[in-house]
Amino acid sequence: MEISVVIPVYNQSTPLKLTLEGYCNQTINRNIFEIIVVDDGSDDPLELDEWKERLQIKVIRQQNLGRAIARNTGIESSDGELIIFNDADRIPCSEFIEIHLASHKKNGNCVVIGNPKELYISNLECRVNEILSYIKSGKITRFARKYLYSTVISHLFKEEGGTDSVIPWMGFFSGNSSVRRDDLRSAGMFNPKFKEWGFEHFELGYRLFHAGHPFRFAANGVNYHLAHQRNTSFYKEHFKYSASLFSEIQQDVRILKIYNFLVGELSLQGLEELFGGHSNTINSSEDIYFSSFNG
Template sequence: METNQKKASVILSSYNAKDRLFLALSSYKHQDFPKEQFEVIVVDDGSKDETFKLIDQIDIDFSLKYIRHPNNLGRACARNSGIAEASGEVIIFSDSDMIAEPTFISKHVLHHEKNNEIFVGGSFWNKIDQRYNEQKGEYTPPITPEEIMHEKFFDASTKQPFAQHYERYLNQYGSNLNGFEFPWMYFIVMNCSVKSKHVKQIGLFDEQFQRRYGGEDEEMGYRLWKGGLKGIVDPSIKNHHQEHKRFGNQGSDSNQSINYIIQKHQDLNPIMYYHIHFVDLIEKSRLLQDIQRAIQEKVVSLSFEQNCLNEFLLYSQGITTRTSSSYYLKKDIRRLQIKKQYRQLVFFLHQLIFSNKKWRRS
């Protein structure tokens, strides 16, 4: 390894988060990974809170690079700037409001040393909420860098409400997510990693997301997975969120991002994940596998996948008008009915075409 090349590059994007960034950076002073083998890259995406003064004054003992955008360009642009400056073999994504446990870097790197063709998701659903005042939007008293040196600080963290969503499928499929069709949903930039060469092979974050909230990380995870990488989840790699006030219309932004992902990829998988709401995610995974199995066994017509996609798109857009694809898909449904093992797929497709009623497994 060249002297100027690091084993890992940690990329933190930051926007008007100087105080939270201070604690985030402080946590990298306590990593159990060799200091000379990692770097932290802070991308200041047009902050107005004098983040640059923090960078000048902070006392650190690891390699720190600072990139400043004169204007706020959005998360995708910020992270791409970080990737462009990264020298690490492994790129680890975090955020300015996340406090990393001491094993954060070493556990990410270890996975990539064991397997060359993976991306890794850690636990991003932990939060530091003791002493957090919702009305004031601040910690009382403030968290100090000294506190994060002690294990009891992390032991006192709790889980975000959305943790159950991610832990359920991890419990069902295991850390290797074998048999799960949506491993890319764990590629969340608060705590994930991938080798630099793989990012460059599939392309950087899509800057068309611009300043909308969310989606650019899952979309990259989807491309990594479609490009042949396996998704691994290790919940013992913990990053802890510093609670703070939320800004902007995140719900509306998220919906726009989802629609953009679907329009960009025109694929069954993301539509099933984001827009088919009457089926449980475990069933969604099985149904996608059944669709591919029916195609491989040549039980259905050559246009089966495209006809399914057309129906998925109609459903996601709330369009009830039937098309020629509906006619041909119904013919394939009859073929599937003959093969009795496809009963769940038949029932699902029937419901997709004919009603919006909640689908239940019989």
């Protein structure tokens, strides 16, 4: 087996089925990849018989331990040399696996970051058959909008996908990224101290970067996030807690400033300079800010 796609899921049965349909629609031969679904203690059992007949799927059920441990379970259960991370609510474009694989073959022992976009679909539960038809026909893109965070972070990368930034790990999306399994194991995989929604992906990306793995941005490696509303207090609370935990694990107080960047109080340039560098890809004449609360 060449590729394993690791998908953690918790009570997202409908989005998962749409995501799996996306994997049925890949341009690459289905015989070279497997799907590992890690059910992180969902309240109801997953009903995936239809997709098991069309894809090579392993379903692993564990008690609710959080996404970091769920992904580690998927890595340890994988047969593929290359691990692609995709969340249960992210529908891959038809070239998704092909693009990730091609980037690794071209660039060697690297970390590949894809390009997530957002889907805003009302009454999803009532429109499953409609959305399935859009996925099969390749027309799901008609709902897509740019993901603001990915757009901001893309400034750290050159047009051809490489980077000279000291913080490319800020673009390590656990819902759209790929790393060779041996490199994940050498880096220590996801830190199980992250139990809640948070920065387990940034922290692993930080370790991969400091272990010497180059980062690549694959602009065409798109998957589509089925957006769902969370209130502002949820994000602020989890940003602050996760930054604190990340900083404590790495013994680096600069990491606390990630919170300031995410709430729009610190520019991308300012964050990068804080870590001792400046990317030649960022236009120094303008500051680039991100805020998850700007609508």
